[in-house]
Amino acid sequence: xxxxxxxxxxxFVFYGGFAAGAAAFLLYCRRNKLNFLKTADHFAxxxxxxxAFGRLGCFMAGCxxxxxxxxxxxxxxxxxxxxxxxxxxxxxxxxxxxxxxAAGNFMIFGVLAWLSHRGKSRAGGTILAAYMLSYSxxxxxVEFLRGDDRGGSWLGLSPAxxxxxxxxxxxxxxxxxxxxx
Numbered sequence: 001x002x003x004x005x006x007x008x009x010x011x012f013v014f015y016g017g018f019a020a021g022a023a024a025f026l027l028y029c030r031r032n033k034l035n036f037l038k039t040a041d042h043f044a045x046x047x048x049x050x051x052a053f054g055r056l057g058c059f060m061a062g063c064x065x066x067x068x069x070x071x072x073x074x075x076x077x078x079x080x081x082x083x084x085x086x087x088x089x090x091x092x093x094x095x096x097x098x099x100x101x102a103a104g105n106f107m108i109f110g111v112l113a114w115l116s117h118r119g120k121s122r123a124g125g126t127i128l129a130a131y132m133l134s135y136s137x138x139x140x141x142v143e144f145l146r147g148d149d150r151g152g153s154w155l156g157l158s159p160a161x162x163x164x165x166x167x168x169x170x171x172x173x174x175x176x177x178x179x180x181x
Contacts, residue, residue, distance in 0.1 A: 036124075039124075045116055048109040055099070055101045065146075065147050066096060069093045069095045095147070108134045108138065112131055115130060123181055125174050128174070130171075136168035140168075143158050143160050
């Protein structure tokens, strides 16, 4: 597990931002005497929406690119030498993983927005935990198709996949705890 911290940038772009944002948000909630989990539930759907648009930006820049697409899988060939795709991959059909993740985040946003507005009273933290769990599953799966440098490997998993497992376990723990209440 320590390899995650050795290759700090790998997998930490989103998860690191999420952790730092959550810490700042927690301080804000404490300072303003707001319930952290209930308040976070209001921000989870727009976070998924913003993340979807961020991945569209990744696609336009050519960063966070996928591996070569084969076997009839959809592929996008980047040709601009100024994009983030390495020269060896220019013109090669690659999995558009940025678009897969953007589509997944748009779906997550839709489900979370629907859950938020169903009118049913639920314990604070439910929407946040649903976001954490659904995004963790999405990211874990998309990582198998990534072609950019993913950092080290532990049990064949990228650092982002390891963080996805940790986030999913935390989300499940939150949901179980809320269910017991």
